[in-house]
Amino acid sequence: MSGLVVVGVDGSASSLAAVEQAAREARWRGAGLRVVHAFLWPALHVPLGPSLPGPPAGGLRDTVEHLVAEAVARARSAAPEVDVSHVVVTGEPLTVLEGQSRAAELVVVGSRGMGGFVGLLVGSTAVHLAAHGTCPVLVVREPGDDTGPVVLGVDGLATGERAVDFAFAEAAWRGTGLVALHAWTTWSAPLPPPQDAAAPYANPPGALAEEEERLLSEALAGHRERYPGVVPEHRLVHGRTREALIEASRSAQLLVVGARGRGGFAGLLLGSVSQAVLHHAHCPVAVVRNPDGRR
Structure with missing residues (x-):
């Protein structure tokens, strides 16, 4: 064993x-x-x-x-x-x-x-x-769609790397697709460097979206080599994370999230997005914490 x-x-x-x-x-x-x-x-x-x-x-x-x-x-x-x-x-x-x-x-x-x-x-x-669990926790809510993909919520933090690996492994074991979903708003996105020093707050149209796509790609980098049979679909959503993940869960067989996201408050072990999907997702939800519980 x-x-x-x-x-x-x-x-x-x-x-x-x-x-x-x-x-x-x-x-x-x-x-x-x-x-x-x-x-x-x-x-x-x-x-x-x-x-x-x-x-x-x-x-x-x-x-x-x-x-x-x-x-x-x-x-x-x-x-x-x-x-x-x-x-x-x-x-x-x-x-x-x-x-x-x-x-x-x-x-x-x-x-x-x-x-x-x-x-x-x-x-x-x-x-x-x-x-509080030491290892990943899978909460079985609704059965999920057996023909659907594994949906992974990507926040771009290094502490979410364990969740990314967990989602790739689940997709490989289940023989299904993987949707890597990253949701962002103008307020949550990190600003890229300004293109014009004379206009420090101006960026070309689409610059924020491009930065978020780069963040998503970097979060998945290296995992495809370990799971060559899993080709993730990049899904960039301009909107609130919890609503985007709950909607994506309607056609998923599993939703995977990290315990904490970019908007979490220090001292909280479970972020608001994780709690929201535990209560409202339409499929089983796996919450994957960092091994030592750090942010």
């Missing part, structure tokens, strides 16, 4: 969809799959066995064993060749999965869990894990 994919399960339909996706991710990587359930009740000293008036085969522990067994069976059905293990860890889901992420190359979770509040589009565990 060359690596490990971890999937968090809680018995919800969302987590079972995450199990199937995690099994495929493990197969593509040649990795093992670990099904993890965070068992909170023992930490709260809640009785785990059957109630006295009830049947002997009841109680919280039996319920957990059943839901984990169902998840393992779902994983083995989706990818029979994958080595599937499971573990039940006492603790709160975010803490448990964050700990599991330290030994994994990918953590997969559903967008909503059994404890989700009505009105929330993505559960708090998914959002916080994307911000």
